[in-house]
Amino acid sequence: MVNKMNAILEKTEEATQMKGVAKKKRTSRRQKVRKITILISFLLFPVIIFYLSPYLPIRGGIEGVIVGSLIVFAVLFTGALFLGRAYCGYVCPAAGLQNVCMNIENKKTKGKYWIKWFIWVPWITTVILMPILVAEEGITQVDFLYQTRENYGVSLMGLPGYVIYYAVLGIIVVLAFLVGRRAFCHYGCWMAPFMIIGRKISNFLRLPALRLKADKDKCIDCKRCDNVCPMSLPVNELVKSGNMEHSECILCGYCVDSCPKKAISYVFSTPSKSRSK
Numbered sequence: 387m388v389n390k391m392n393a394i395l396e397k398t399e400e401a402t403q404m405k406g407v408a409k410k411k412r413t414s415r416r417q418k419v420r421k422i423t424i425l426i427s428f429l430l431f432p433v434i435i436f437y438l439s440p441y442l443p444i445r446g447g448i449e450g451v452i453v454g455s456l457i458v459f460a461v462l463f464t465g466a467l468f469l470g471r472a473y474c475g476y477v478c479p480a481a482g483l484q485n486v487c488m489n490i491e492n493k494k495t496k497g498k499y500w501i502k503w504f505i506w507v508p509w510i511t512t513v514i515l516m517p518i519l520v521a522e523e524g525i526t527q528v529d530f531l532y533q534t535r536e537n538y539g540v541s542l543m544g545l546p547g548y549v550i551y552y553a554v555l556g557i558i559v560v561l562a563f564l565v566g567r568r569a570f571c572h573y574g575c576w577m578a579p580f581m582i583i584g585r586k587i588s589n590f591l592r593l594p595a596l597r598l599k600a601d602k603d604k605c606i607d608c609k610r611c612d613n614v615c616p617m618s619l620p621v622n623e624l625v626k627s628g629n630m631e632h633s634e635c636i637l638c639g640y641c642v643d644s645c646p647k648k649a650i651s652y653v654f655s656t657p658s659k660s661r662s663k
């Protein structure tokens with residue numbers, strides 16, 4: 387009994403010390419680089435916005451053209467087979483904006499991540515049907531620069547370009563403040579499903595890929611990983627379950643770099659046999 391009490395006290399003391407470390411906001415070099423990268427990506431957003439457009443694939447489909455943004459989405463899907471959603475953690479411009487928002491409003495988002503599928507399914511169905519039902523000869527051309535030769539970037543497109551750009555930013559910012567961290571990623575993003583499906587296929591085929599691995603015996607339940615996770619995931623629970631796979635995990639590594647006990651690590655491996663979420 388005494389031994390058990392001592393063990394609990396030791397654990398509590400350790401957790402308190404770790405909270406102190408947490409307060410110092412130790413940010414690893416990797417996280418600094420990651421945050422700078424997505425910030426630069428966000429600053430480039432006015433230039434690259436049309437290569438992430440959900441509208442141009444529909445417009446191109448009507449004319450039988452596979453456009454630049456559709457090619458980018460295909461690359462994201464293929465990349466997710468081996469890198470999961472690392473694009474969301476390390477590259478996406480919308481991630482940079484939401485990271486800035488997190489410095490002001492940092493509340494967690496809660497579940498209901500299926501909402502984005504109600505946007506994505508009708509959209510991708512429209513994208514697929516346009517060349518089949520509307521384009522006279524189906525797909526006839528692949529043009530990465532479709533509609534962006536003359537109207538390169540927001541500024542050269544004039545007022546409509548600015549309206550679209552600021553409307554997108556507005557939606558992302560409002561969701562971040564009203565709903566919580568990375569709310570747009572959870573509920574509104576049309577790119578996330580490509581990567582989620584890619585990851586599911588990768589897991590099904592048991593392909594080697596970038597993953598998180600946890601050693602639950604090292605965990606002291608300090609919950610720092612829960613607090614820092616930009617996707618508001620129950621990381622501590624995942625660690626305890628021994629299965630770090632989660633469709634909303636963007637492999638940003640913030641939990642890896644924040645864990646005082648190094649209980650979480652990156653690995654490049656095939657999936658564990660336990661069921662993924």
Ligand code: SF4
Pocket residue numbers: 473474475478479480481570571572575576577578
């Ligand atoms: S979920 Fe969408 S908006 Fe969020 S980081 Fe990924 S691609 Fe960007």
Ligand code: SF4
Pocket residue numbers: 604605606607608609610611612621622625644645646647648649650
């Ligand atoms: S895995 Fe999470 S809860 Fe466990 S020690 Fe690391 S940061 Fe703390």
Ligand code: SF4
Pocket residue numbers: 598614615616617618619621634635636637638639640641642
């Ligand atoms: S679980 Fe870890 S790697 Fe995944 S999103 Fe959260 S902090 Fe990033």
